Amino acid sequence: MSVLPPPTSSPVESGAIDSRRLQVFLAAAQTSSFVAAADRLNLTPSAVSHAIKTLEEEFDCNLFKRHGPRVTLTRAGMRLTPLAEEVLNRMASLRKEVAIVQGNPRKLRVLMPETFSVTMLPRVLPDFMECFPMAIFEPVLGDSEDDRALHQLMSGELDLLLTWQARSSPDVVRRDLVxxxxxxxxxxxxxxxxxxxxxxxxxxxxxxxxxxxxxxxxxxxxxxxxxxxxxxxxxxxxxxxxxxxxxxxxxxxxxxxxxxxxxxxxxxxxxxxxxxxxxxxxTCAAHWSGQTELSWAAEVFLSLVEMVAQE
Structure with a gap:
């Protein structure tokens, strides 16, 4: 059995919530027992009880009703459950993306207008490569306004299509950038x-x-x-x-x-x-296939573009 280490700073002060406490909360919610949650997570029952108490203090509400060895969720606990699941799923996806980028050179293939490549790319790419030193950024030559570019996007030849001409398609996701x-x-x-x-x-x-x-x-x-x-x-x-x-x-x-x-x-x-x-x-807009999830590297690239555009 292990005990959760104390946080280095107060979550109340920083506004952050320890993901380990959310894991404990979900385990207790799913098993209706602090003891069963402790067994599932290989923790001591006191560690589980302490983590739940800390969460309740942070949210300033009771998350569980105690019935001896059994516990049931309060209305606040019921509301927190899907939110906690979403947060933990996103964090798991983030860890997966980091592991992929760190372990393997990853290509980000982007077809973009020349104006963008001349004015924006020199300012965005250094920060992107600092975040993903093992990634391979591959600007694809071609006419981003050509209808064939949309076919390349949907076939997986491109990860992103940047164009001054917004594309309308039920299978394409669009985000305005610059x-x-x-x-x-x-x-x-x-x-x-x-x-x-x-x-x-x-x-x-x-x-x-x-x-x-x-x-x-x-x-x-x-x-x-x-x-x-x-x-x-x-x-x-x-x-x-x-x-x-x-x-x-x-x-x-x-x-x-x-x-x-x-x-x-x-x-x-x-x-x-x-x-x-x-x-x-x-307006330069980014497009990607709605059939695939936008990678973390692509998300960071688009966020950097938006930051530079706002300067």
Whole structure:
């Protein structure tokens, strides 16, 4: 028989509840006996009695009615039972995930928009790798807006799909992560940089430089009329770096998210052009298969993204 060691700090002060006491509580609730619970958990009966008493003091209520050697749950004890089971099940799942990650290199396969990989990933990945040093983070090349990406997700080729285009499917779970605002940017020495505000006619003189078809569609729908969209000239470039570089040297008007343009704006190399109309905002959402449980590594990755987005 063993005795539960005393906690290092008061749970009342910290707000934490010792999971071992919840295990004792459940054993007593299931056996209707402190003695039987002690036998099941290989503890002394006094240790079980002490653990239950401590829980009752923490919750400031009676969890059991004592009937000699038998005990029955009070209404408070009945309410605590499913909650305690849920907490312990979650902790067991957490231990399992930790053991998997520590014991085996684990892949987290994520298909994401280029804008996300350029602006968010460098800030998220160091913290993620600190949490999971044995994990293998695998960014998957491809168009996250393509319908084939959804097939890859459902077939298990991907763990997560990050996209600016929300997917609607009964088999897919979605979580919004990052909201960003699109804007027009030119070099600091560009003639347009001296104008307080521009309109759709600028695209008749200078091409719009963009690397993401979804961002172009979002911006044009919010800022231009149908007729203006038809006359706007758009150059679709192979990547954000090409868009930023051409704009930096004065060759066109870059369509960029605020996050993608922020460093060059702060350095004075790009200037934001004001344009009337509603803000062109996009939301990057994470999607995963509803047929599989989200891994702890994936959950931590998404939580880190949300933390960085709120900074």
């Amino acid at each position: 909201q960003d605002t699109l804007g027009l940017y030119v070099a600091g020495f560009h003639a347009l940089a001296r104008r307080p505000q521009v309109d759709a006619t600028v695209f008749e003189q200078q091409p719009m430089l963009a690397s993401c078809a979804t961002s172009v569609r979002c911006f044009l729908e919010r800022k231009l009329t149908p007729g203006q969209r038809q006359s706007a000239r758009v150059w679709h470039l192979p990547g954000i770096e090409a868009v930023r570089e051409l704009a930096r040297v004065g060759q066109g008007i870059a369509l960029l998210s605020e996050r993608a343009a922020s460093k060059l704006v702060a350095a004075g190399q790009l200037v934001h052009l004001e344009m009337s109309g509603p803000r062109a905002q996009m």
